[in-house]
Amino acid sequence: xxxxxxxxxxxxxxxxxxxxxxxxxTKRESLTFFDDIVGIENTKLYNGNRYYNIYKITEDxxxxxxxxxxxxxxxxxDNESFYNIDLKYDALKDVLVSKLDDKKxxxxxxxxxxxxxxxxxxxxxxxxxxxxxxxxxxLNGFAELIASNNxxxxxxKRKKEVRERIKGSKIVHLFNEANLYFLYLNGELHKIKxxxxxxxxxxxxxxxxxxxxxxxxxxxxxxxxxFMVGLFKRLDETIxxxxxxxx
Numbered sequence: 001x002x003x004x005x006x007x008x009x010x011x012x013x014x015x016x017x018x019x020x021x022x023x024x025x026t027k028r029e030s031l032t033f034f035d036d037i038v039g040i041e042n043t044k045l046y047n048g049n050r051y052y053n054i055y056k057i058t059e060d061x062x063x064x065x066x067x068x069x070x071x072x073x074x075x076x077x078d079n080e081s082f083y084n085i086d087l088k089y090d091a092l093k094d095v096l097v098s099k100l101d102d103k104k105x106x107x108x109x110x111x112x113x114x115x116x117x118x119x120x121x122x123x124x125x126x127x128x129x130x131x132x133x134x135x136x137x138x139l140n141g142f143a144e145l146i147a148s149n150n151x152x153x154x155x156x157k158r159k160k161e162v163r164e165r166i167k168g169s170k171i172v173h174l175f176n177e178a179n180l181y182f183l184y185l186n187g188e189l190h191k192i193k194x195x196x197x198x199x200x201x202x203x204x205x206x207x208x209x210x211x212x213x214x215x216x217x218x219x220x221x222x223x224x225x226x227f228m229v230g231l232f233k234r235l236d237e238t239i240x241x242x243x244x245x246x247x
Contacts, residue, residue, distance in 0.1 A: 044078045045085070051097045051110035053090070055162070055173050063092035063175050065158050066122050070099050075119040077111060087121055091160040092175070094141040113141065129155070136189055139182050146229055147236035153184040154232035156225070181228050195220075195231060208238045 070086040
């Protein structure tokens with residue numbers, strides 16, 4: 001009887017809040033409020049395997065995207081959206097890790113990959129490529145979404161590799177980025193190795209691609225990732241500006 005009363009009170013509180021939220025708040029705020037009430041550990045998101053990192057890492061040498069620390073992000077998991085969630089992405093194992101409950105903050109959960117449709121960390125959006133284009137040997141798992149329309153999608157596989165080095169009597173693991181760049185065009189996946197390979201796929205925009213390269217020669221040597229992101233976004237902007245406008 002006590003449990004039924006608690007559920008009824010919870011339902012009334014939620015209904016009251018959602019009515020108010022329709023007028024003053026966003027859907028994101030509504031869902032966050034709901035998760036806070038029921039406890040994130042009682043949602044679908046609290047479902048995965050315990051995560052262990054076998055490597056000794058530092059702030060400057062680690063196997064994660066952006067940072068080894070948890071940061072607030074968003075995830076679409078099992079077709080439900082969750083906001084303001086502690087997340088970090090292991091770019092070596094290609095798994096999304098979450099810490100879901102302050103009371104159990106020592107437990108790191110590896111979210112089930114095929115249930116993760118997309119997630120956002122540090123304003124970078126990642127999608128599950130397997131769900132997007134199906135099984136593909138060249139690209140699978142999670143990839144960063146840079147730009148997309150009905151005809152094409154620019155993706156970057158934020159990949160890390162590890163190598164061992166002997167330092168005295170200890171084995172030290174060193175991590176480095178090994179990003180891969182892809183174009184999904186008209187239902188086909190193409191690996192982009194340089195700006196030249198992109199020109200082959202977009203011959204009508206060869207001048208724009210070449211102009212961007214000429215203006216960013218130093219960047220392509222010093223930061224390939226930033227160069228490719230800029231190139232993808234510039235090409236996307238150029239293409240969109242040439243499309244006929246609907247009145």
